[in-house]
Amino acid sequence: MWKFCSRTAGGMAKTCGLVRPCHLVKPVSATRVAGRYLSHQRGLPCLPLPPLQQTCERYITALEPIVEADELMHTKELLEDFTKTGGLGERLQEGLEKRAQRTENWLSEWWVRVAYLEYRMPVVVHSSPGLVLPRMDFRDKQGQISFAAKLIAGVLDFKTMIDNETLPVEFLGGKPLCMNQYYEVLSSCRIPGVKKDSVVNHAKSSSPPKHISVVHNFQFFQLDVYHHDGTPLTADQLCVQLEKICSASSESDAEPVGILTTQHRDRWGKAYLRLISDKTNRESVVAVQRSIFTLCLDGATSQCSDDVYRSSAAVQMLHGGGSGGNSGNRWFDKTLQFIVGEDGTCGANYEHAPAEGPPIVALIDHVVEYTRKSEAIQAVVVPLPEPQKLQFNITAEMKEDIEEAKVSMNMLAQDLDMKVMMFGHFGKNVPKAHRMSPDAFIQMALQLAYYRMYRRCCATYESASLRMYRLGRTDTIRSASTASTSFVKAFDDPSKQNPEKMDLLEKAVKAHRSYTNMAISGQAIDRHLLGLKMQALEEKLSVPAIFTDAAYAKALHYQLSTSQVPSKTDCVMCFGPVVSNGYGVCYNPMNDHINFAVSSFNACTETDAGRLAQAVEDALLDMRTLLDQTPRAKL
Ligand code: COA
Numbered sequence: 001m002w003k004f005c006s007r008t009a010g011g012m013a014k015t016c017g018l019v020r021p022c023h024l025v026k027p028v029s030a031t032r033v034a035g036r037y038l039s040h041q042r043g044l045p046c047l048p049l050p051p052l053q054q055t056c057e058r059y060i061t062a063l064e065p066i067v068e069a070d071e072l073m074h075t076k077e078l079l080e081d082f083t084k085t086g087g088l089g090e091r092l093q094e095g096l097e098k099r100a101q102r103t104e105n106w107l108s109e110w111w112v113r114v115a116y117l118e119y120r121m122p123v124v125v126h127s128s129p130g131l132v133l134p135r136m137d138f139r140d141k142q143g144q145i146s147f148a149a150k151l152i153a154g155v156l157d158f159k160t161m162i163d164n165e166t167l168p169v170e171f172l173g174g175k176p177l178c179m180n181q182y183y184e185v186l187s188s189c190r191i192p193g194v195k196k197d198s199v200v201n202h203a204k205s206s207s208p209p210k211h212i213s214v215v216h217n218f219q220f221f222q223l224d225v226y227h228h229d230g231t232p233l234t235a236d237q238l239c240v241q242l243e244k245i246c247s248a249s250s251e252s253d254a255e256p257v258g259i260l261t262t263q264h265r266d267r268w269g270k271a272y273l274r275l276i277s278d279k280t281n282r283e284s285v286v287a288v289q290r291s292i293f294t295l296c297l298d299g300a301t302s303q304c305s306d307d308v309y310r311s312s313a314a315v316q317m318l319h320g321g322g323s324g325g326n327s328g329n330r331w332f333d334k335t336l337q338f339i340v341g342e343d344g345t346c347g348a349n350y351e352h353a354p355a356e357g358p359p360i361v362a363l364i365d366h367v368v369e370y371t372r373k374s375e376a377i378q379a380v381v382v383p384l385p386e387p388q389k390l391q392f393n394i395t396a397e398m399k400e401d402i403e404e405a406k407v408s409m410n411m412l413a414q415d416l417d418m419k420v421m422m423f424g425h426f427g428k429n430v431p432k433a434h435r436m437s438p439d440a441f442i443q444m445a446l447q448l449a450y451y452r453m454y455r456r457c458c459a460t461y462e463s464a465s466l467r468m469y470r471l472g473r474t475d476t477i478r479s480a481s482t483a484s485t486s487f488v489k490a491f492d493d494p495s496k497q498n499p500e501k502m503d504l505l506e507k508a509v510k511a512h513r514s515y516t517n518m519a520i521s522g523q524a525i526d527r528h529l530l531g532l533k534m535q536a537l538e539e540k541l542s543v544p545a546i547f548t549d550a551a552y553a554k555a556l557h558y559q560l561s562t563s564q565v566p567s568k569t570d571c572v573m574c575f576g577p578v579v580s581n582g583y584g585v586c587y588n589p590m591n592d593h594i595n596f597a598v599s600s601f602n603a604c605t606e607t608d609a610g611r612l613a614q615a616v617e618d619a620l621l622d623m624r625t626l627l628d629q630t631p632r633a634k635l
């Protein structure tokens with residue numbers, strides 16, 4: 001149930017500096033205006049704006065392990081000029097302060113624009129994460145359909161909590177979190193534009209959608225999932241409906257119109273205008289966009305060993321395996337797509353603009369628990385309306401767009417290297433027993449693994465949640481620090497003894513945990529720097545020199561892009577690298593094991609997902625050996 005935040009509007013005045021009128025909170029249904037959701041949201045503090053000097057000092061510290069001495073000198077000079085009294089920095093900071101006064105969150109709108117809506121690479125691999133559930137025990141079409149039916153029922157069960165505002169408030173470090181993202185993931189969709197995309201959320205419309213979209217053999221259907229009296233269809237009623245969909249789409253020669261959503265965003269933006277210029281197509285597209293979520297019933301994939309299975313399941317969730325596989329059996333703009341294969345493969349792909357991973361994972365954890373406990377309830381036999389097939393008229397030009405999308409999707413699929421590693425030797429238990437933050441311990445293992453492979457440190461990104469603040473999204477934890485560098489350099493140095501290595505590990509872990517605390521309390525540097533840059537653009541000023549500096553480009557070239565996403569269910573979460581010569585590393589630390597998904601691009605000869613995964617395993621094991629062999633320092 002909702003745990004009310006004790007802060008009142010008066011308390012909020014203290015935390016935000018002003019009392020915000022209700023209309024600044026996103027448009028909501030009548031019930032929600034009066035509801036618990038809003039009172040919870042109103043009690044949350046606003047994202048703070050860090051002091052200018054603090055950010056500049058911390059920026060220099062963060063650059064130390066990743067840039068050359070002369071580059072650092074140069075940046076210091078630029079920063080001195082930027083922060084001088086009456087200088088550009090002060091002016092921009094004042095602009096940001098004003099923005100913070102008049103908005104609910106000075107950052108979030110800019111962040112969504114820059115990180116997602118104006119980011120033009122395909123959402124597939126480059127932006128949308130995948131999520132793999134433990135393999136289910138069905139192996140045929142019937143099993144696939146009846147599991148998918150339970151899954152739909154599970155999502156609708158979760159949706160009831162969203163609609164009734166009975167979702168439990170989440171906490172981080174004892175502080176309540178912003179719950180807004182939960183209201184953004186269902187009934188919403190990204191819409192391509194030629195230069196910039198947008199997101200529509202139909203949950204907030206006066207007549208919210210009552211259907212989901214289902215895609216099977218590249219053919220889309222609208223499936224109503226509520227009866228006229230507002231009660232949801234039961235799992236066995238849904239099963240009957242899914243059977244109808246599968247028999248109505250048993251041929252697999254349909255044009256894979258969904259593959260268009262895998263394209264570069266500008267190209268898709270143009271193709272989209274062509275596609276929806278036809279009324280039938282427009283109606284079909286709108287039906288998918290409005291739907292509560294999309295269910296992808298996938299065709300069979302090739303058999304493989306258990307070890308390879310997890311990596312290929314991750315690929316199915318991330319991009320679908322190319323046009324000859326299931327990439328056309330998707331609508332990648334849809335915020336939430338559940339994917340169910342015939343061989344027990346099950347998971348999801350989500351479009352990142354509206355929400356971070358944790359709310360999606362909470363929804364999925366709920367769905368999995370629901371499918372496990374749900375028993376077949378014999379529903380009253382009632383005639384159900386036929387699911388509606390969504391028609392598309394494909395012109396020669398649109399066919400060309402589809403062919404072009406197939407080619408680029410196949411190149412991307414060929415290029416992505418994905419290695420899922422279930423690290424089974426230990427989990428959070430070991431670092432906890434040594435009084436260390438498990439997340440920091442894992443991050444240090446990543447640093448050590450990378451250093452062992454490349455003999456250098458790289459700019460490293462870890463997601464930190466800003467959801468302690470209203471409408472908060474993320475900031476960056478820069479895991480490569482001076483302390484981490486000293487630790488990784490010493491680790492394999494034969495002249496160093498264990499007590500010294502242990503001391504360096506402890507210091508590195510502490511430094512990481514302290515950066516994490518700084519980031520989740522809105523005092524990290526990256527989003528503030530972005531804000532200063534955006535403010536300059538907003539004021540039509542030229543981009544300050546600190547942002548055209550070589551060190552800034554290096555700082556943003558994240559060869560390790562990482563994220564911890566925990567789940568109750570034993571899931572594997574995955575995403576692609578963010579630079580051509582980098583790695584994407586998503587991990588889910590459980591109590592006694594850790595699931596990793598490591599990605600890289602095959603086109604880059606320097607990177608190898610399998611090798612990094614192996615190096616991470618070795619690093620974790622070697623770090624445990626160090627813990628075991630070194631007597632704990634006296635407290
Ligand atoms: N000794 C013993 N135990 C410790 C410890 C120590 N020194 N430090 C931490 N722990 C415990 C914690 O109490 C916690 O216990 P729990 O398992 O009972 O909850 C556990 O170890 C994990 O803590 P830690 O490993 O330090 O990490 P965290 O859970 O605080 O997570 C972040 C760190 C950065 C991942 C988190 O703050 C965050 O921001 N998460 C969101 C990331 C995100 O949004 N990712 C997706 C982006 S789309």
Ligand code: HC5
Pocket residue numbers: 129130131356357360461462463464473474475561562563564565573574575578586
């Ligand atoms: C289902 C797991 C999703 C994890 C996605 C994630 O961590 O996205 C990051 C979002 C952010 O703002 O930090 C981005 N990243 C994938 C590039 C780390």
